[in-house]
Amino acid sequence: MNKNTIYKSREFLRPSQVVIKRRRKKIARSILGIFLGLLLVACFVFVMRMDFVKIQDVRIMGNVSMKTEDLKSALDQMISGNYLYFFPKNNILIFPKVKILSELSKKFPRIETLHISIEKNILELSLTERKPHALWCGDSFEQSIDPCFFVDSQGFVFSQAPQLNGSSYLKLYGATPLAMQASSTEDVLPDGNQPVPAWQFISEKEYADVQSFMNDTKNLGLELSALELSDSGTYKFQIRNNGWLLTSRNVPLIDTIENLKAGLSNDVFWLKNKKSLSQLEYIDMRYGNKIFYKVKGQ
Numbered sequence: 463m464n465k466n467t468i469y470k471s472r473e474f475l476r477p478s479q480v481v482i483k484r485r486r487k488k489i490a491r492s493i494l495g496i497f498l499g500l501l502l503v504a505c506f507v508f509v510m511r512m513d514f515v516k517i518q519d520v521r522i523m524g525n526v527s528m529k530t531e532d533l534k535s536a537l538d539q540m541i542s543g544n545y546l547y548f549f550p551k552n553n554i555l556i557f558p559k560v561k562i563l564s565e566l567s568k569k570f571p572r573i574e575t576l577h578i579s580i581e582k583n584i585l586e587l588s589l590t591e592r593k594p595h596a597l598w599c600g601d602s603f604e605q606s607i608d609p610c611f612f613v614d615s616q617g618f619v620f621s622q623a624p625q626l627n628g629s630s631y632l633k634l635y636g637a638t639p640l641a642m643q644a645s646s647t648e649d650v651l652p653d654g655n656q657p658v659p660a661w662q663f664i665s666e667k668e669y670a671d672v673q674s675f676m677n678d679t680k681n682l683g684l685e686l687s688a689l690e691l692s693d694s695g696t697y698k699f700q701i702r703n704n705g706w707l708l709t710s711r712n713v714p715l716i717d718t719i720e721n722l723k724a725g726l727s728n729d730v731f732w733l734k735n736k737k738s739l740s741q742l743e744y745i746d747m748r749y750g751n752k753i754f755y756k757v758k759g760q
Contacts, residue, residue: 616666
């Protein structure tokens with residue numbers, strides 16, 4: 463071997479050329495990895511868009527007064543379109559279940575419970591509707607509105623009521639929340655019907671206490687037909703056909719009814735007489751254990 467051959471071999475094994483060669487191999491592997499990655503993504507997108515993983519139909523169960531067409535129309539809007547331009551929202555694996563539960567409850571306040579399941583590419587929507595228990599008829603007795611709105615047994619206002627002349631429903635009055643006035647939850651139907659306000663008018667516990675109190679007063683001869691919740695902290699009950707019963711919202715109603723029972727058994731025994739009851743103007747129990755009352759003409 464001559465000197466020229468030795469020199470060329472040493473030049474061929476120069477470190478800089480080894481580095482370049484390694485870089486080229488690394489770039490080639492990176493390009494190949496990117497290509498394979500894109501290929502896998504394309505295959506995944508292709509599979510996710512195939513019919514066998516798409517929702518083929520929608521089934522609504524449990525609705526009574528709500529139209530199936532309205533519910534389906536709202537649901538179709540939520541599962542139309544794609545995620546990130548590629549993945550269809552009506553895919554049974556990635557459809558927006560949480561959004562559907564939330565948005566449908568907002569659009570249709572009449573819905574009380576809602577359950578979603580998938581059965582052989584069919585989206586099944588099972589629901590129960592709120593049942594009317596009382597009526598909300600405005601901010602106060604003086605600002606009564608007509609028609610009124612239904613309130614369920616949990617104190618939630620959920621739907622406009624029809625004209626109900628001589629209705630036996632308890633009538634509730636009280637201001638709507640400021641947040642409600644600014645931005646209300648609305649029952650906006652696809653057919654363009656008038657929006658219906660919906661909100662928690664009174665807490666479930668407080669409403670249950672009111673119901674219990676009214677049952678107790680009825681047993682004492684005072685039948686209450688309406689209630690106004692005042693911002694000043696007063697319950698203003700309307701005694702059916704006559705007078706008012708005023709109590710404090712800051713005092714538990716269970717204590718108020720005990721005070722009323724004690725009063726009836728002692729000083730205001732005249733209330734047991736129906737003739738006197740028909741002349742009642744008001745009973746005021748907002749001041750501790752004291753009971754103030756007034757009979758018309760006195």
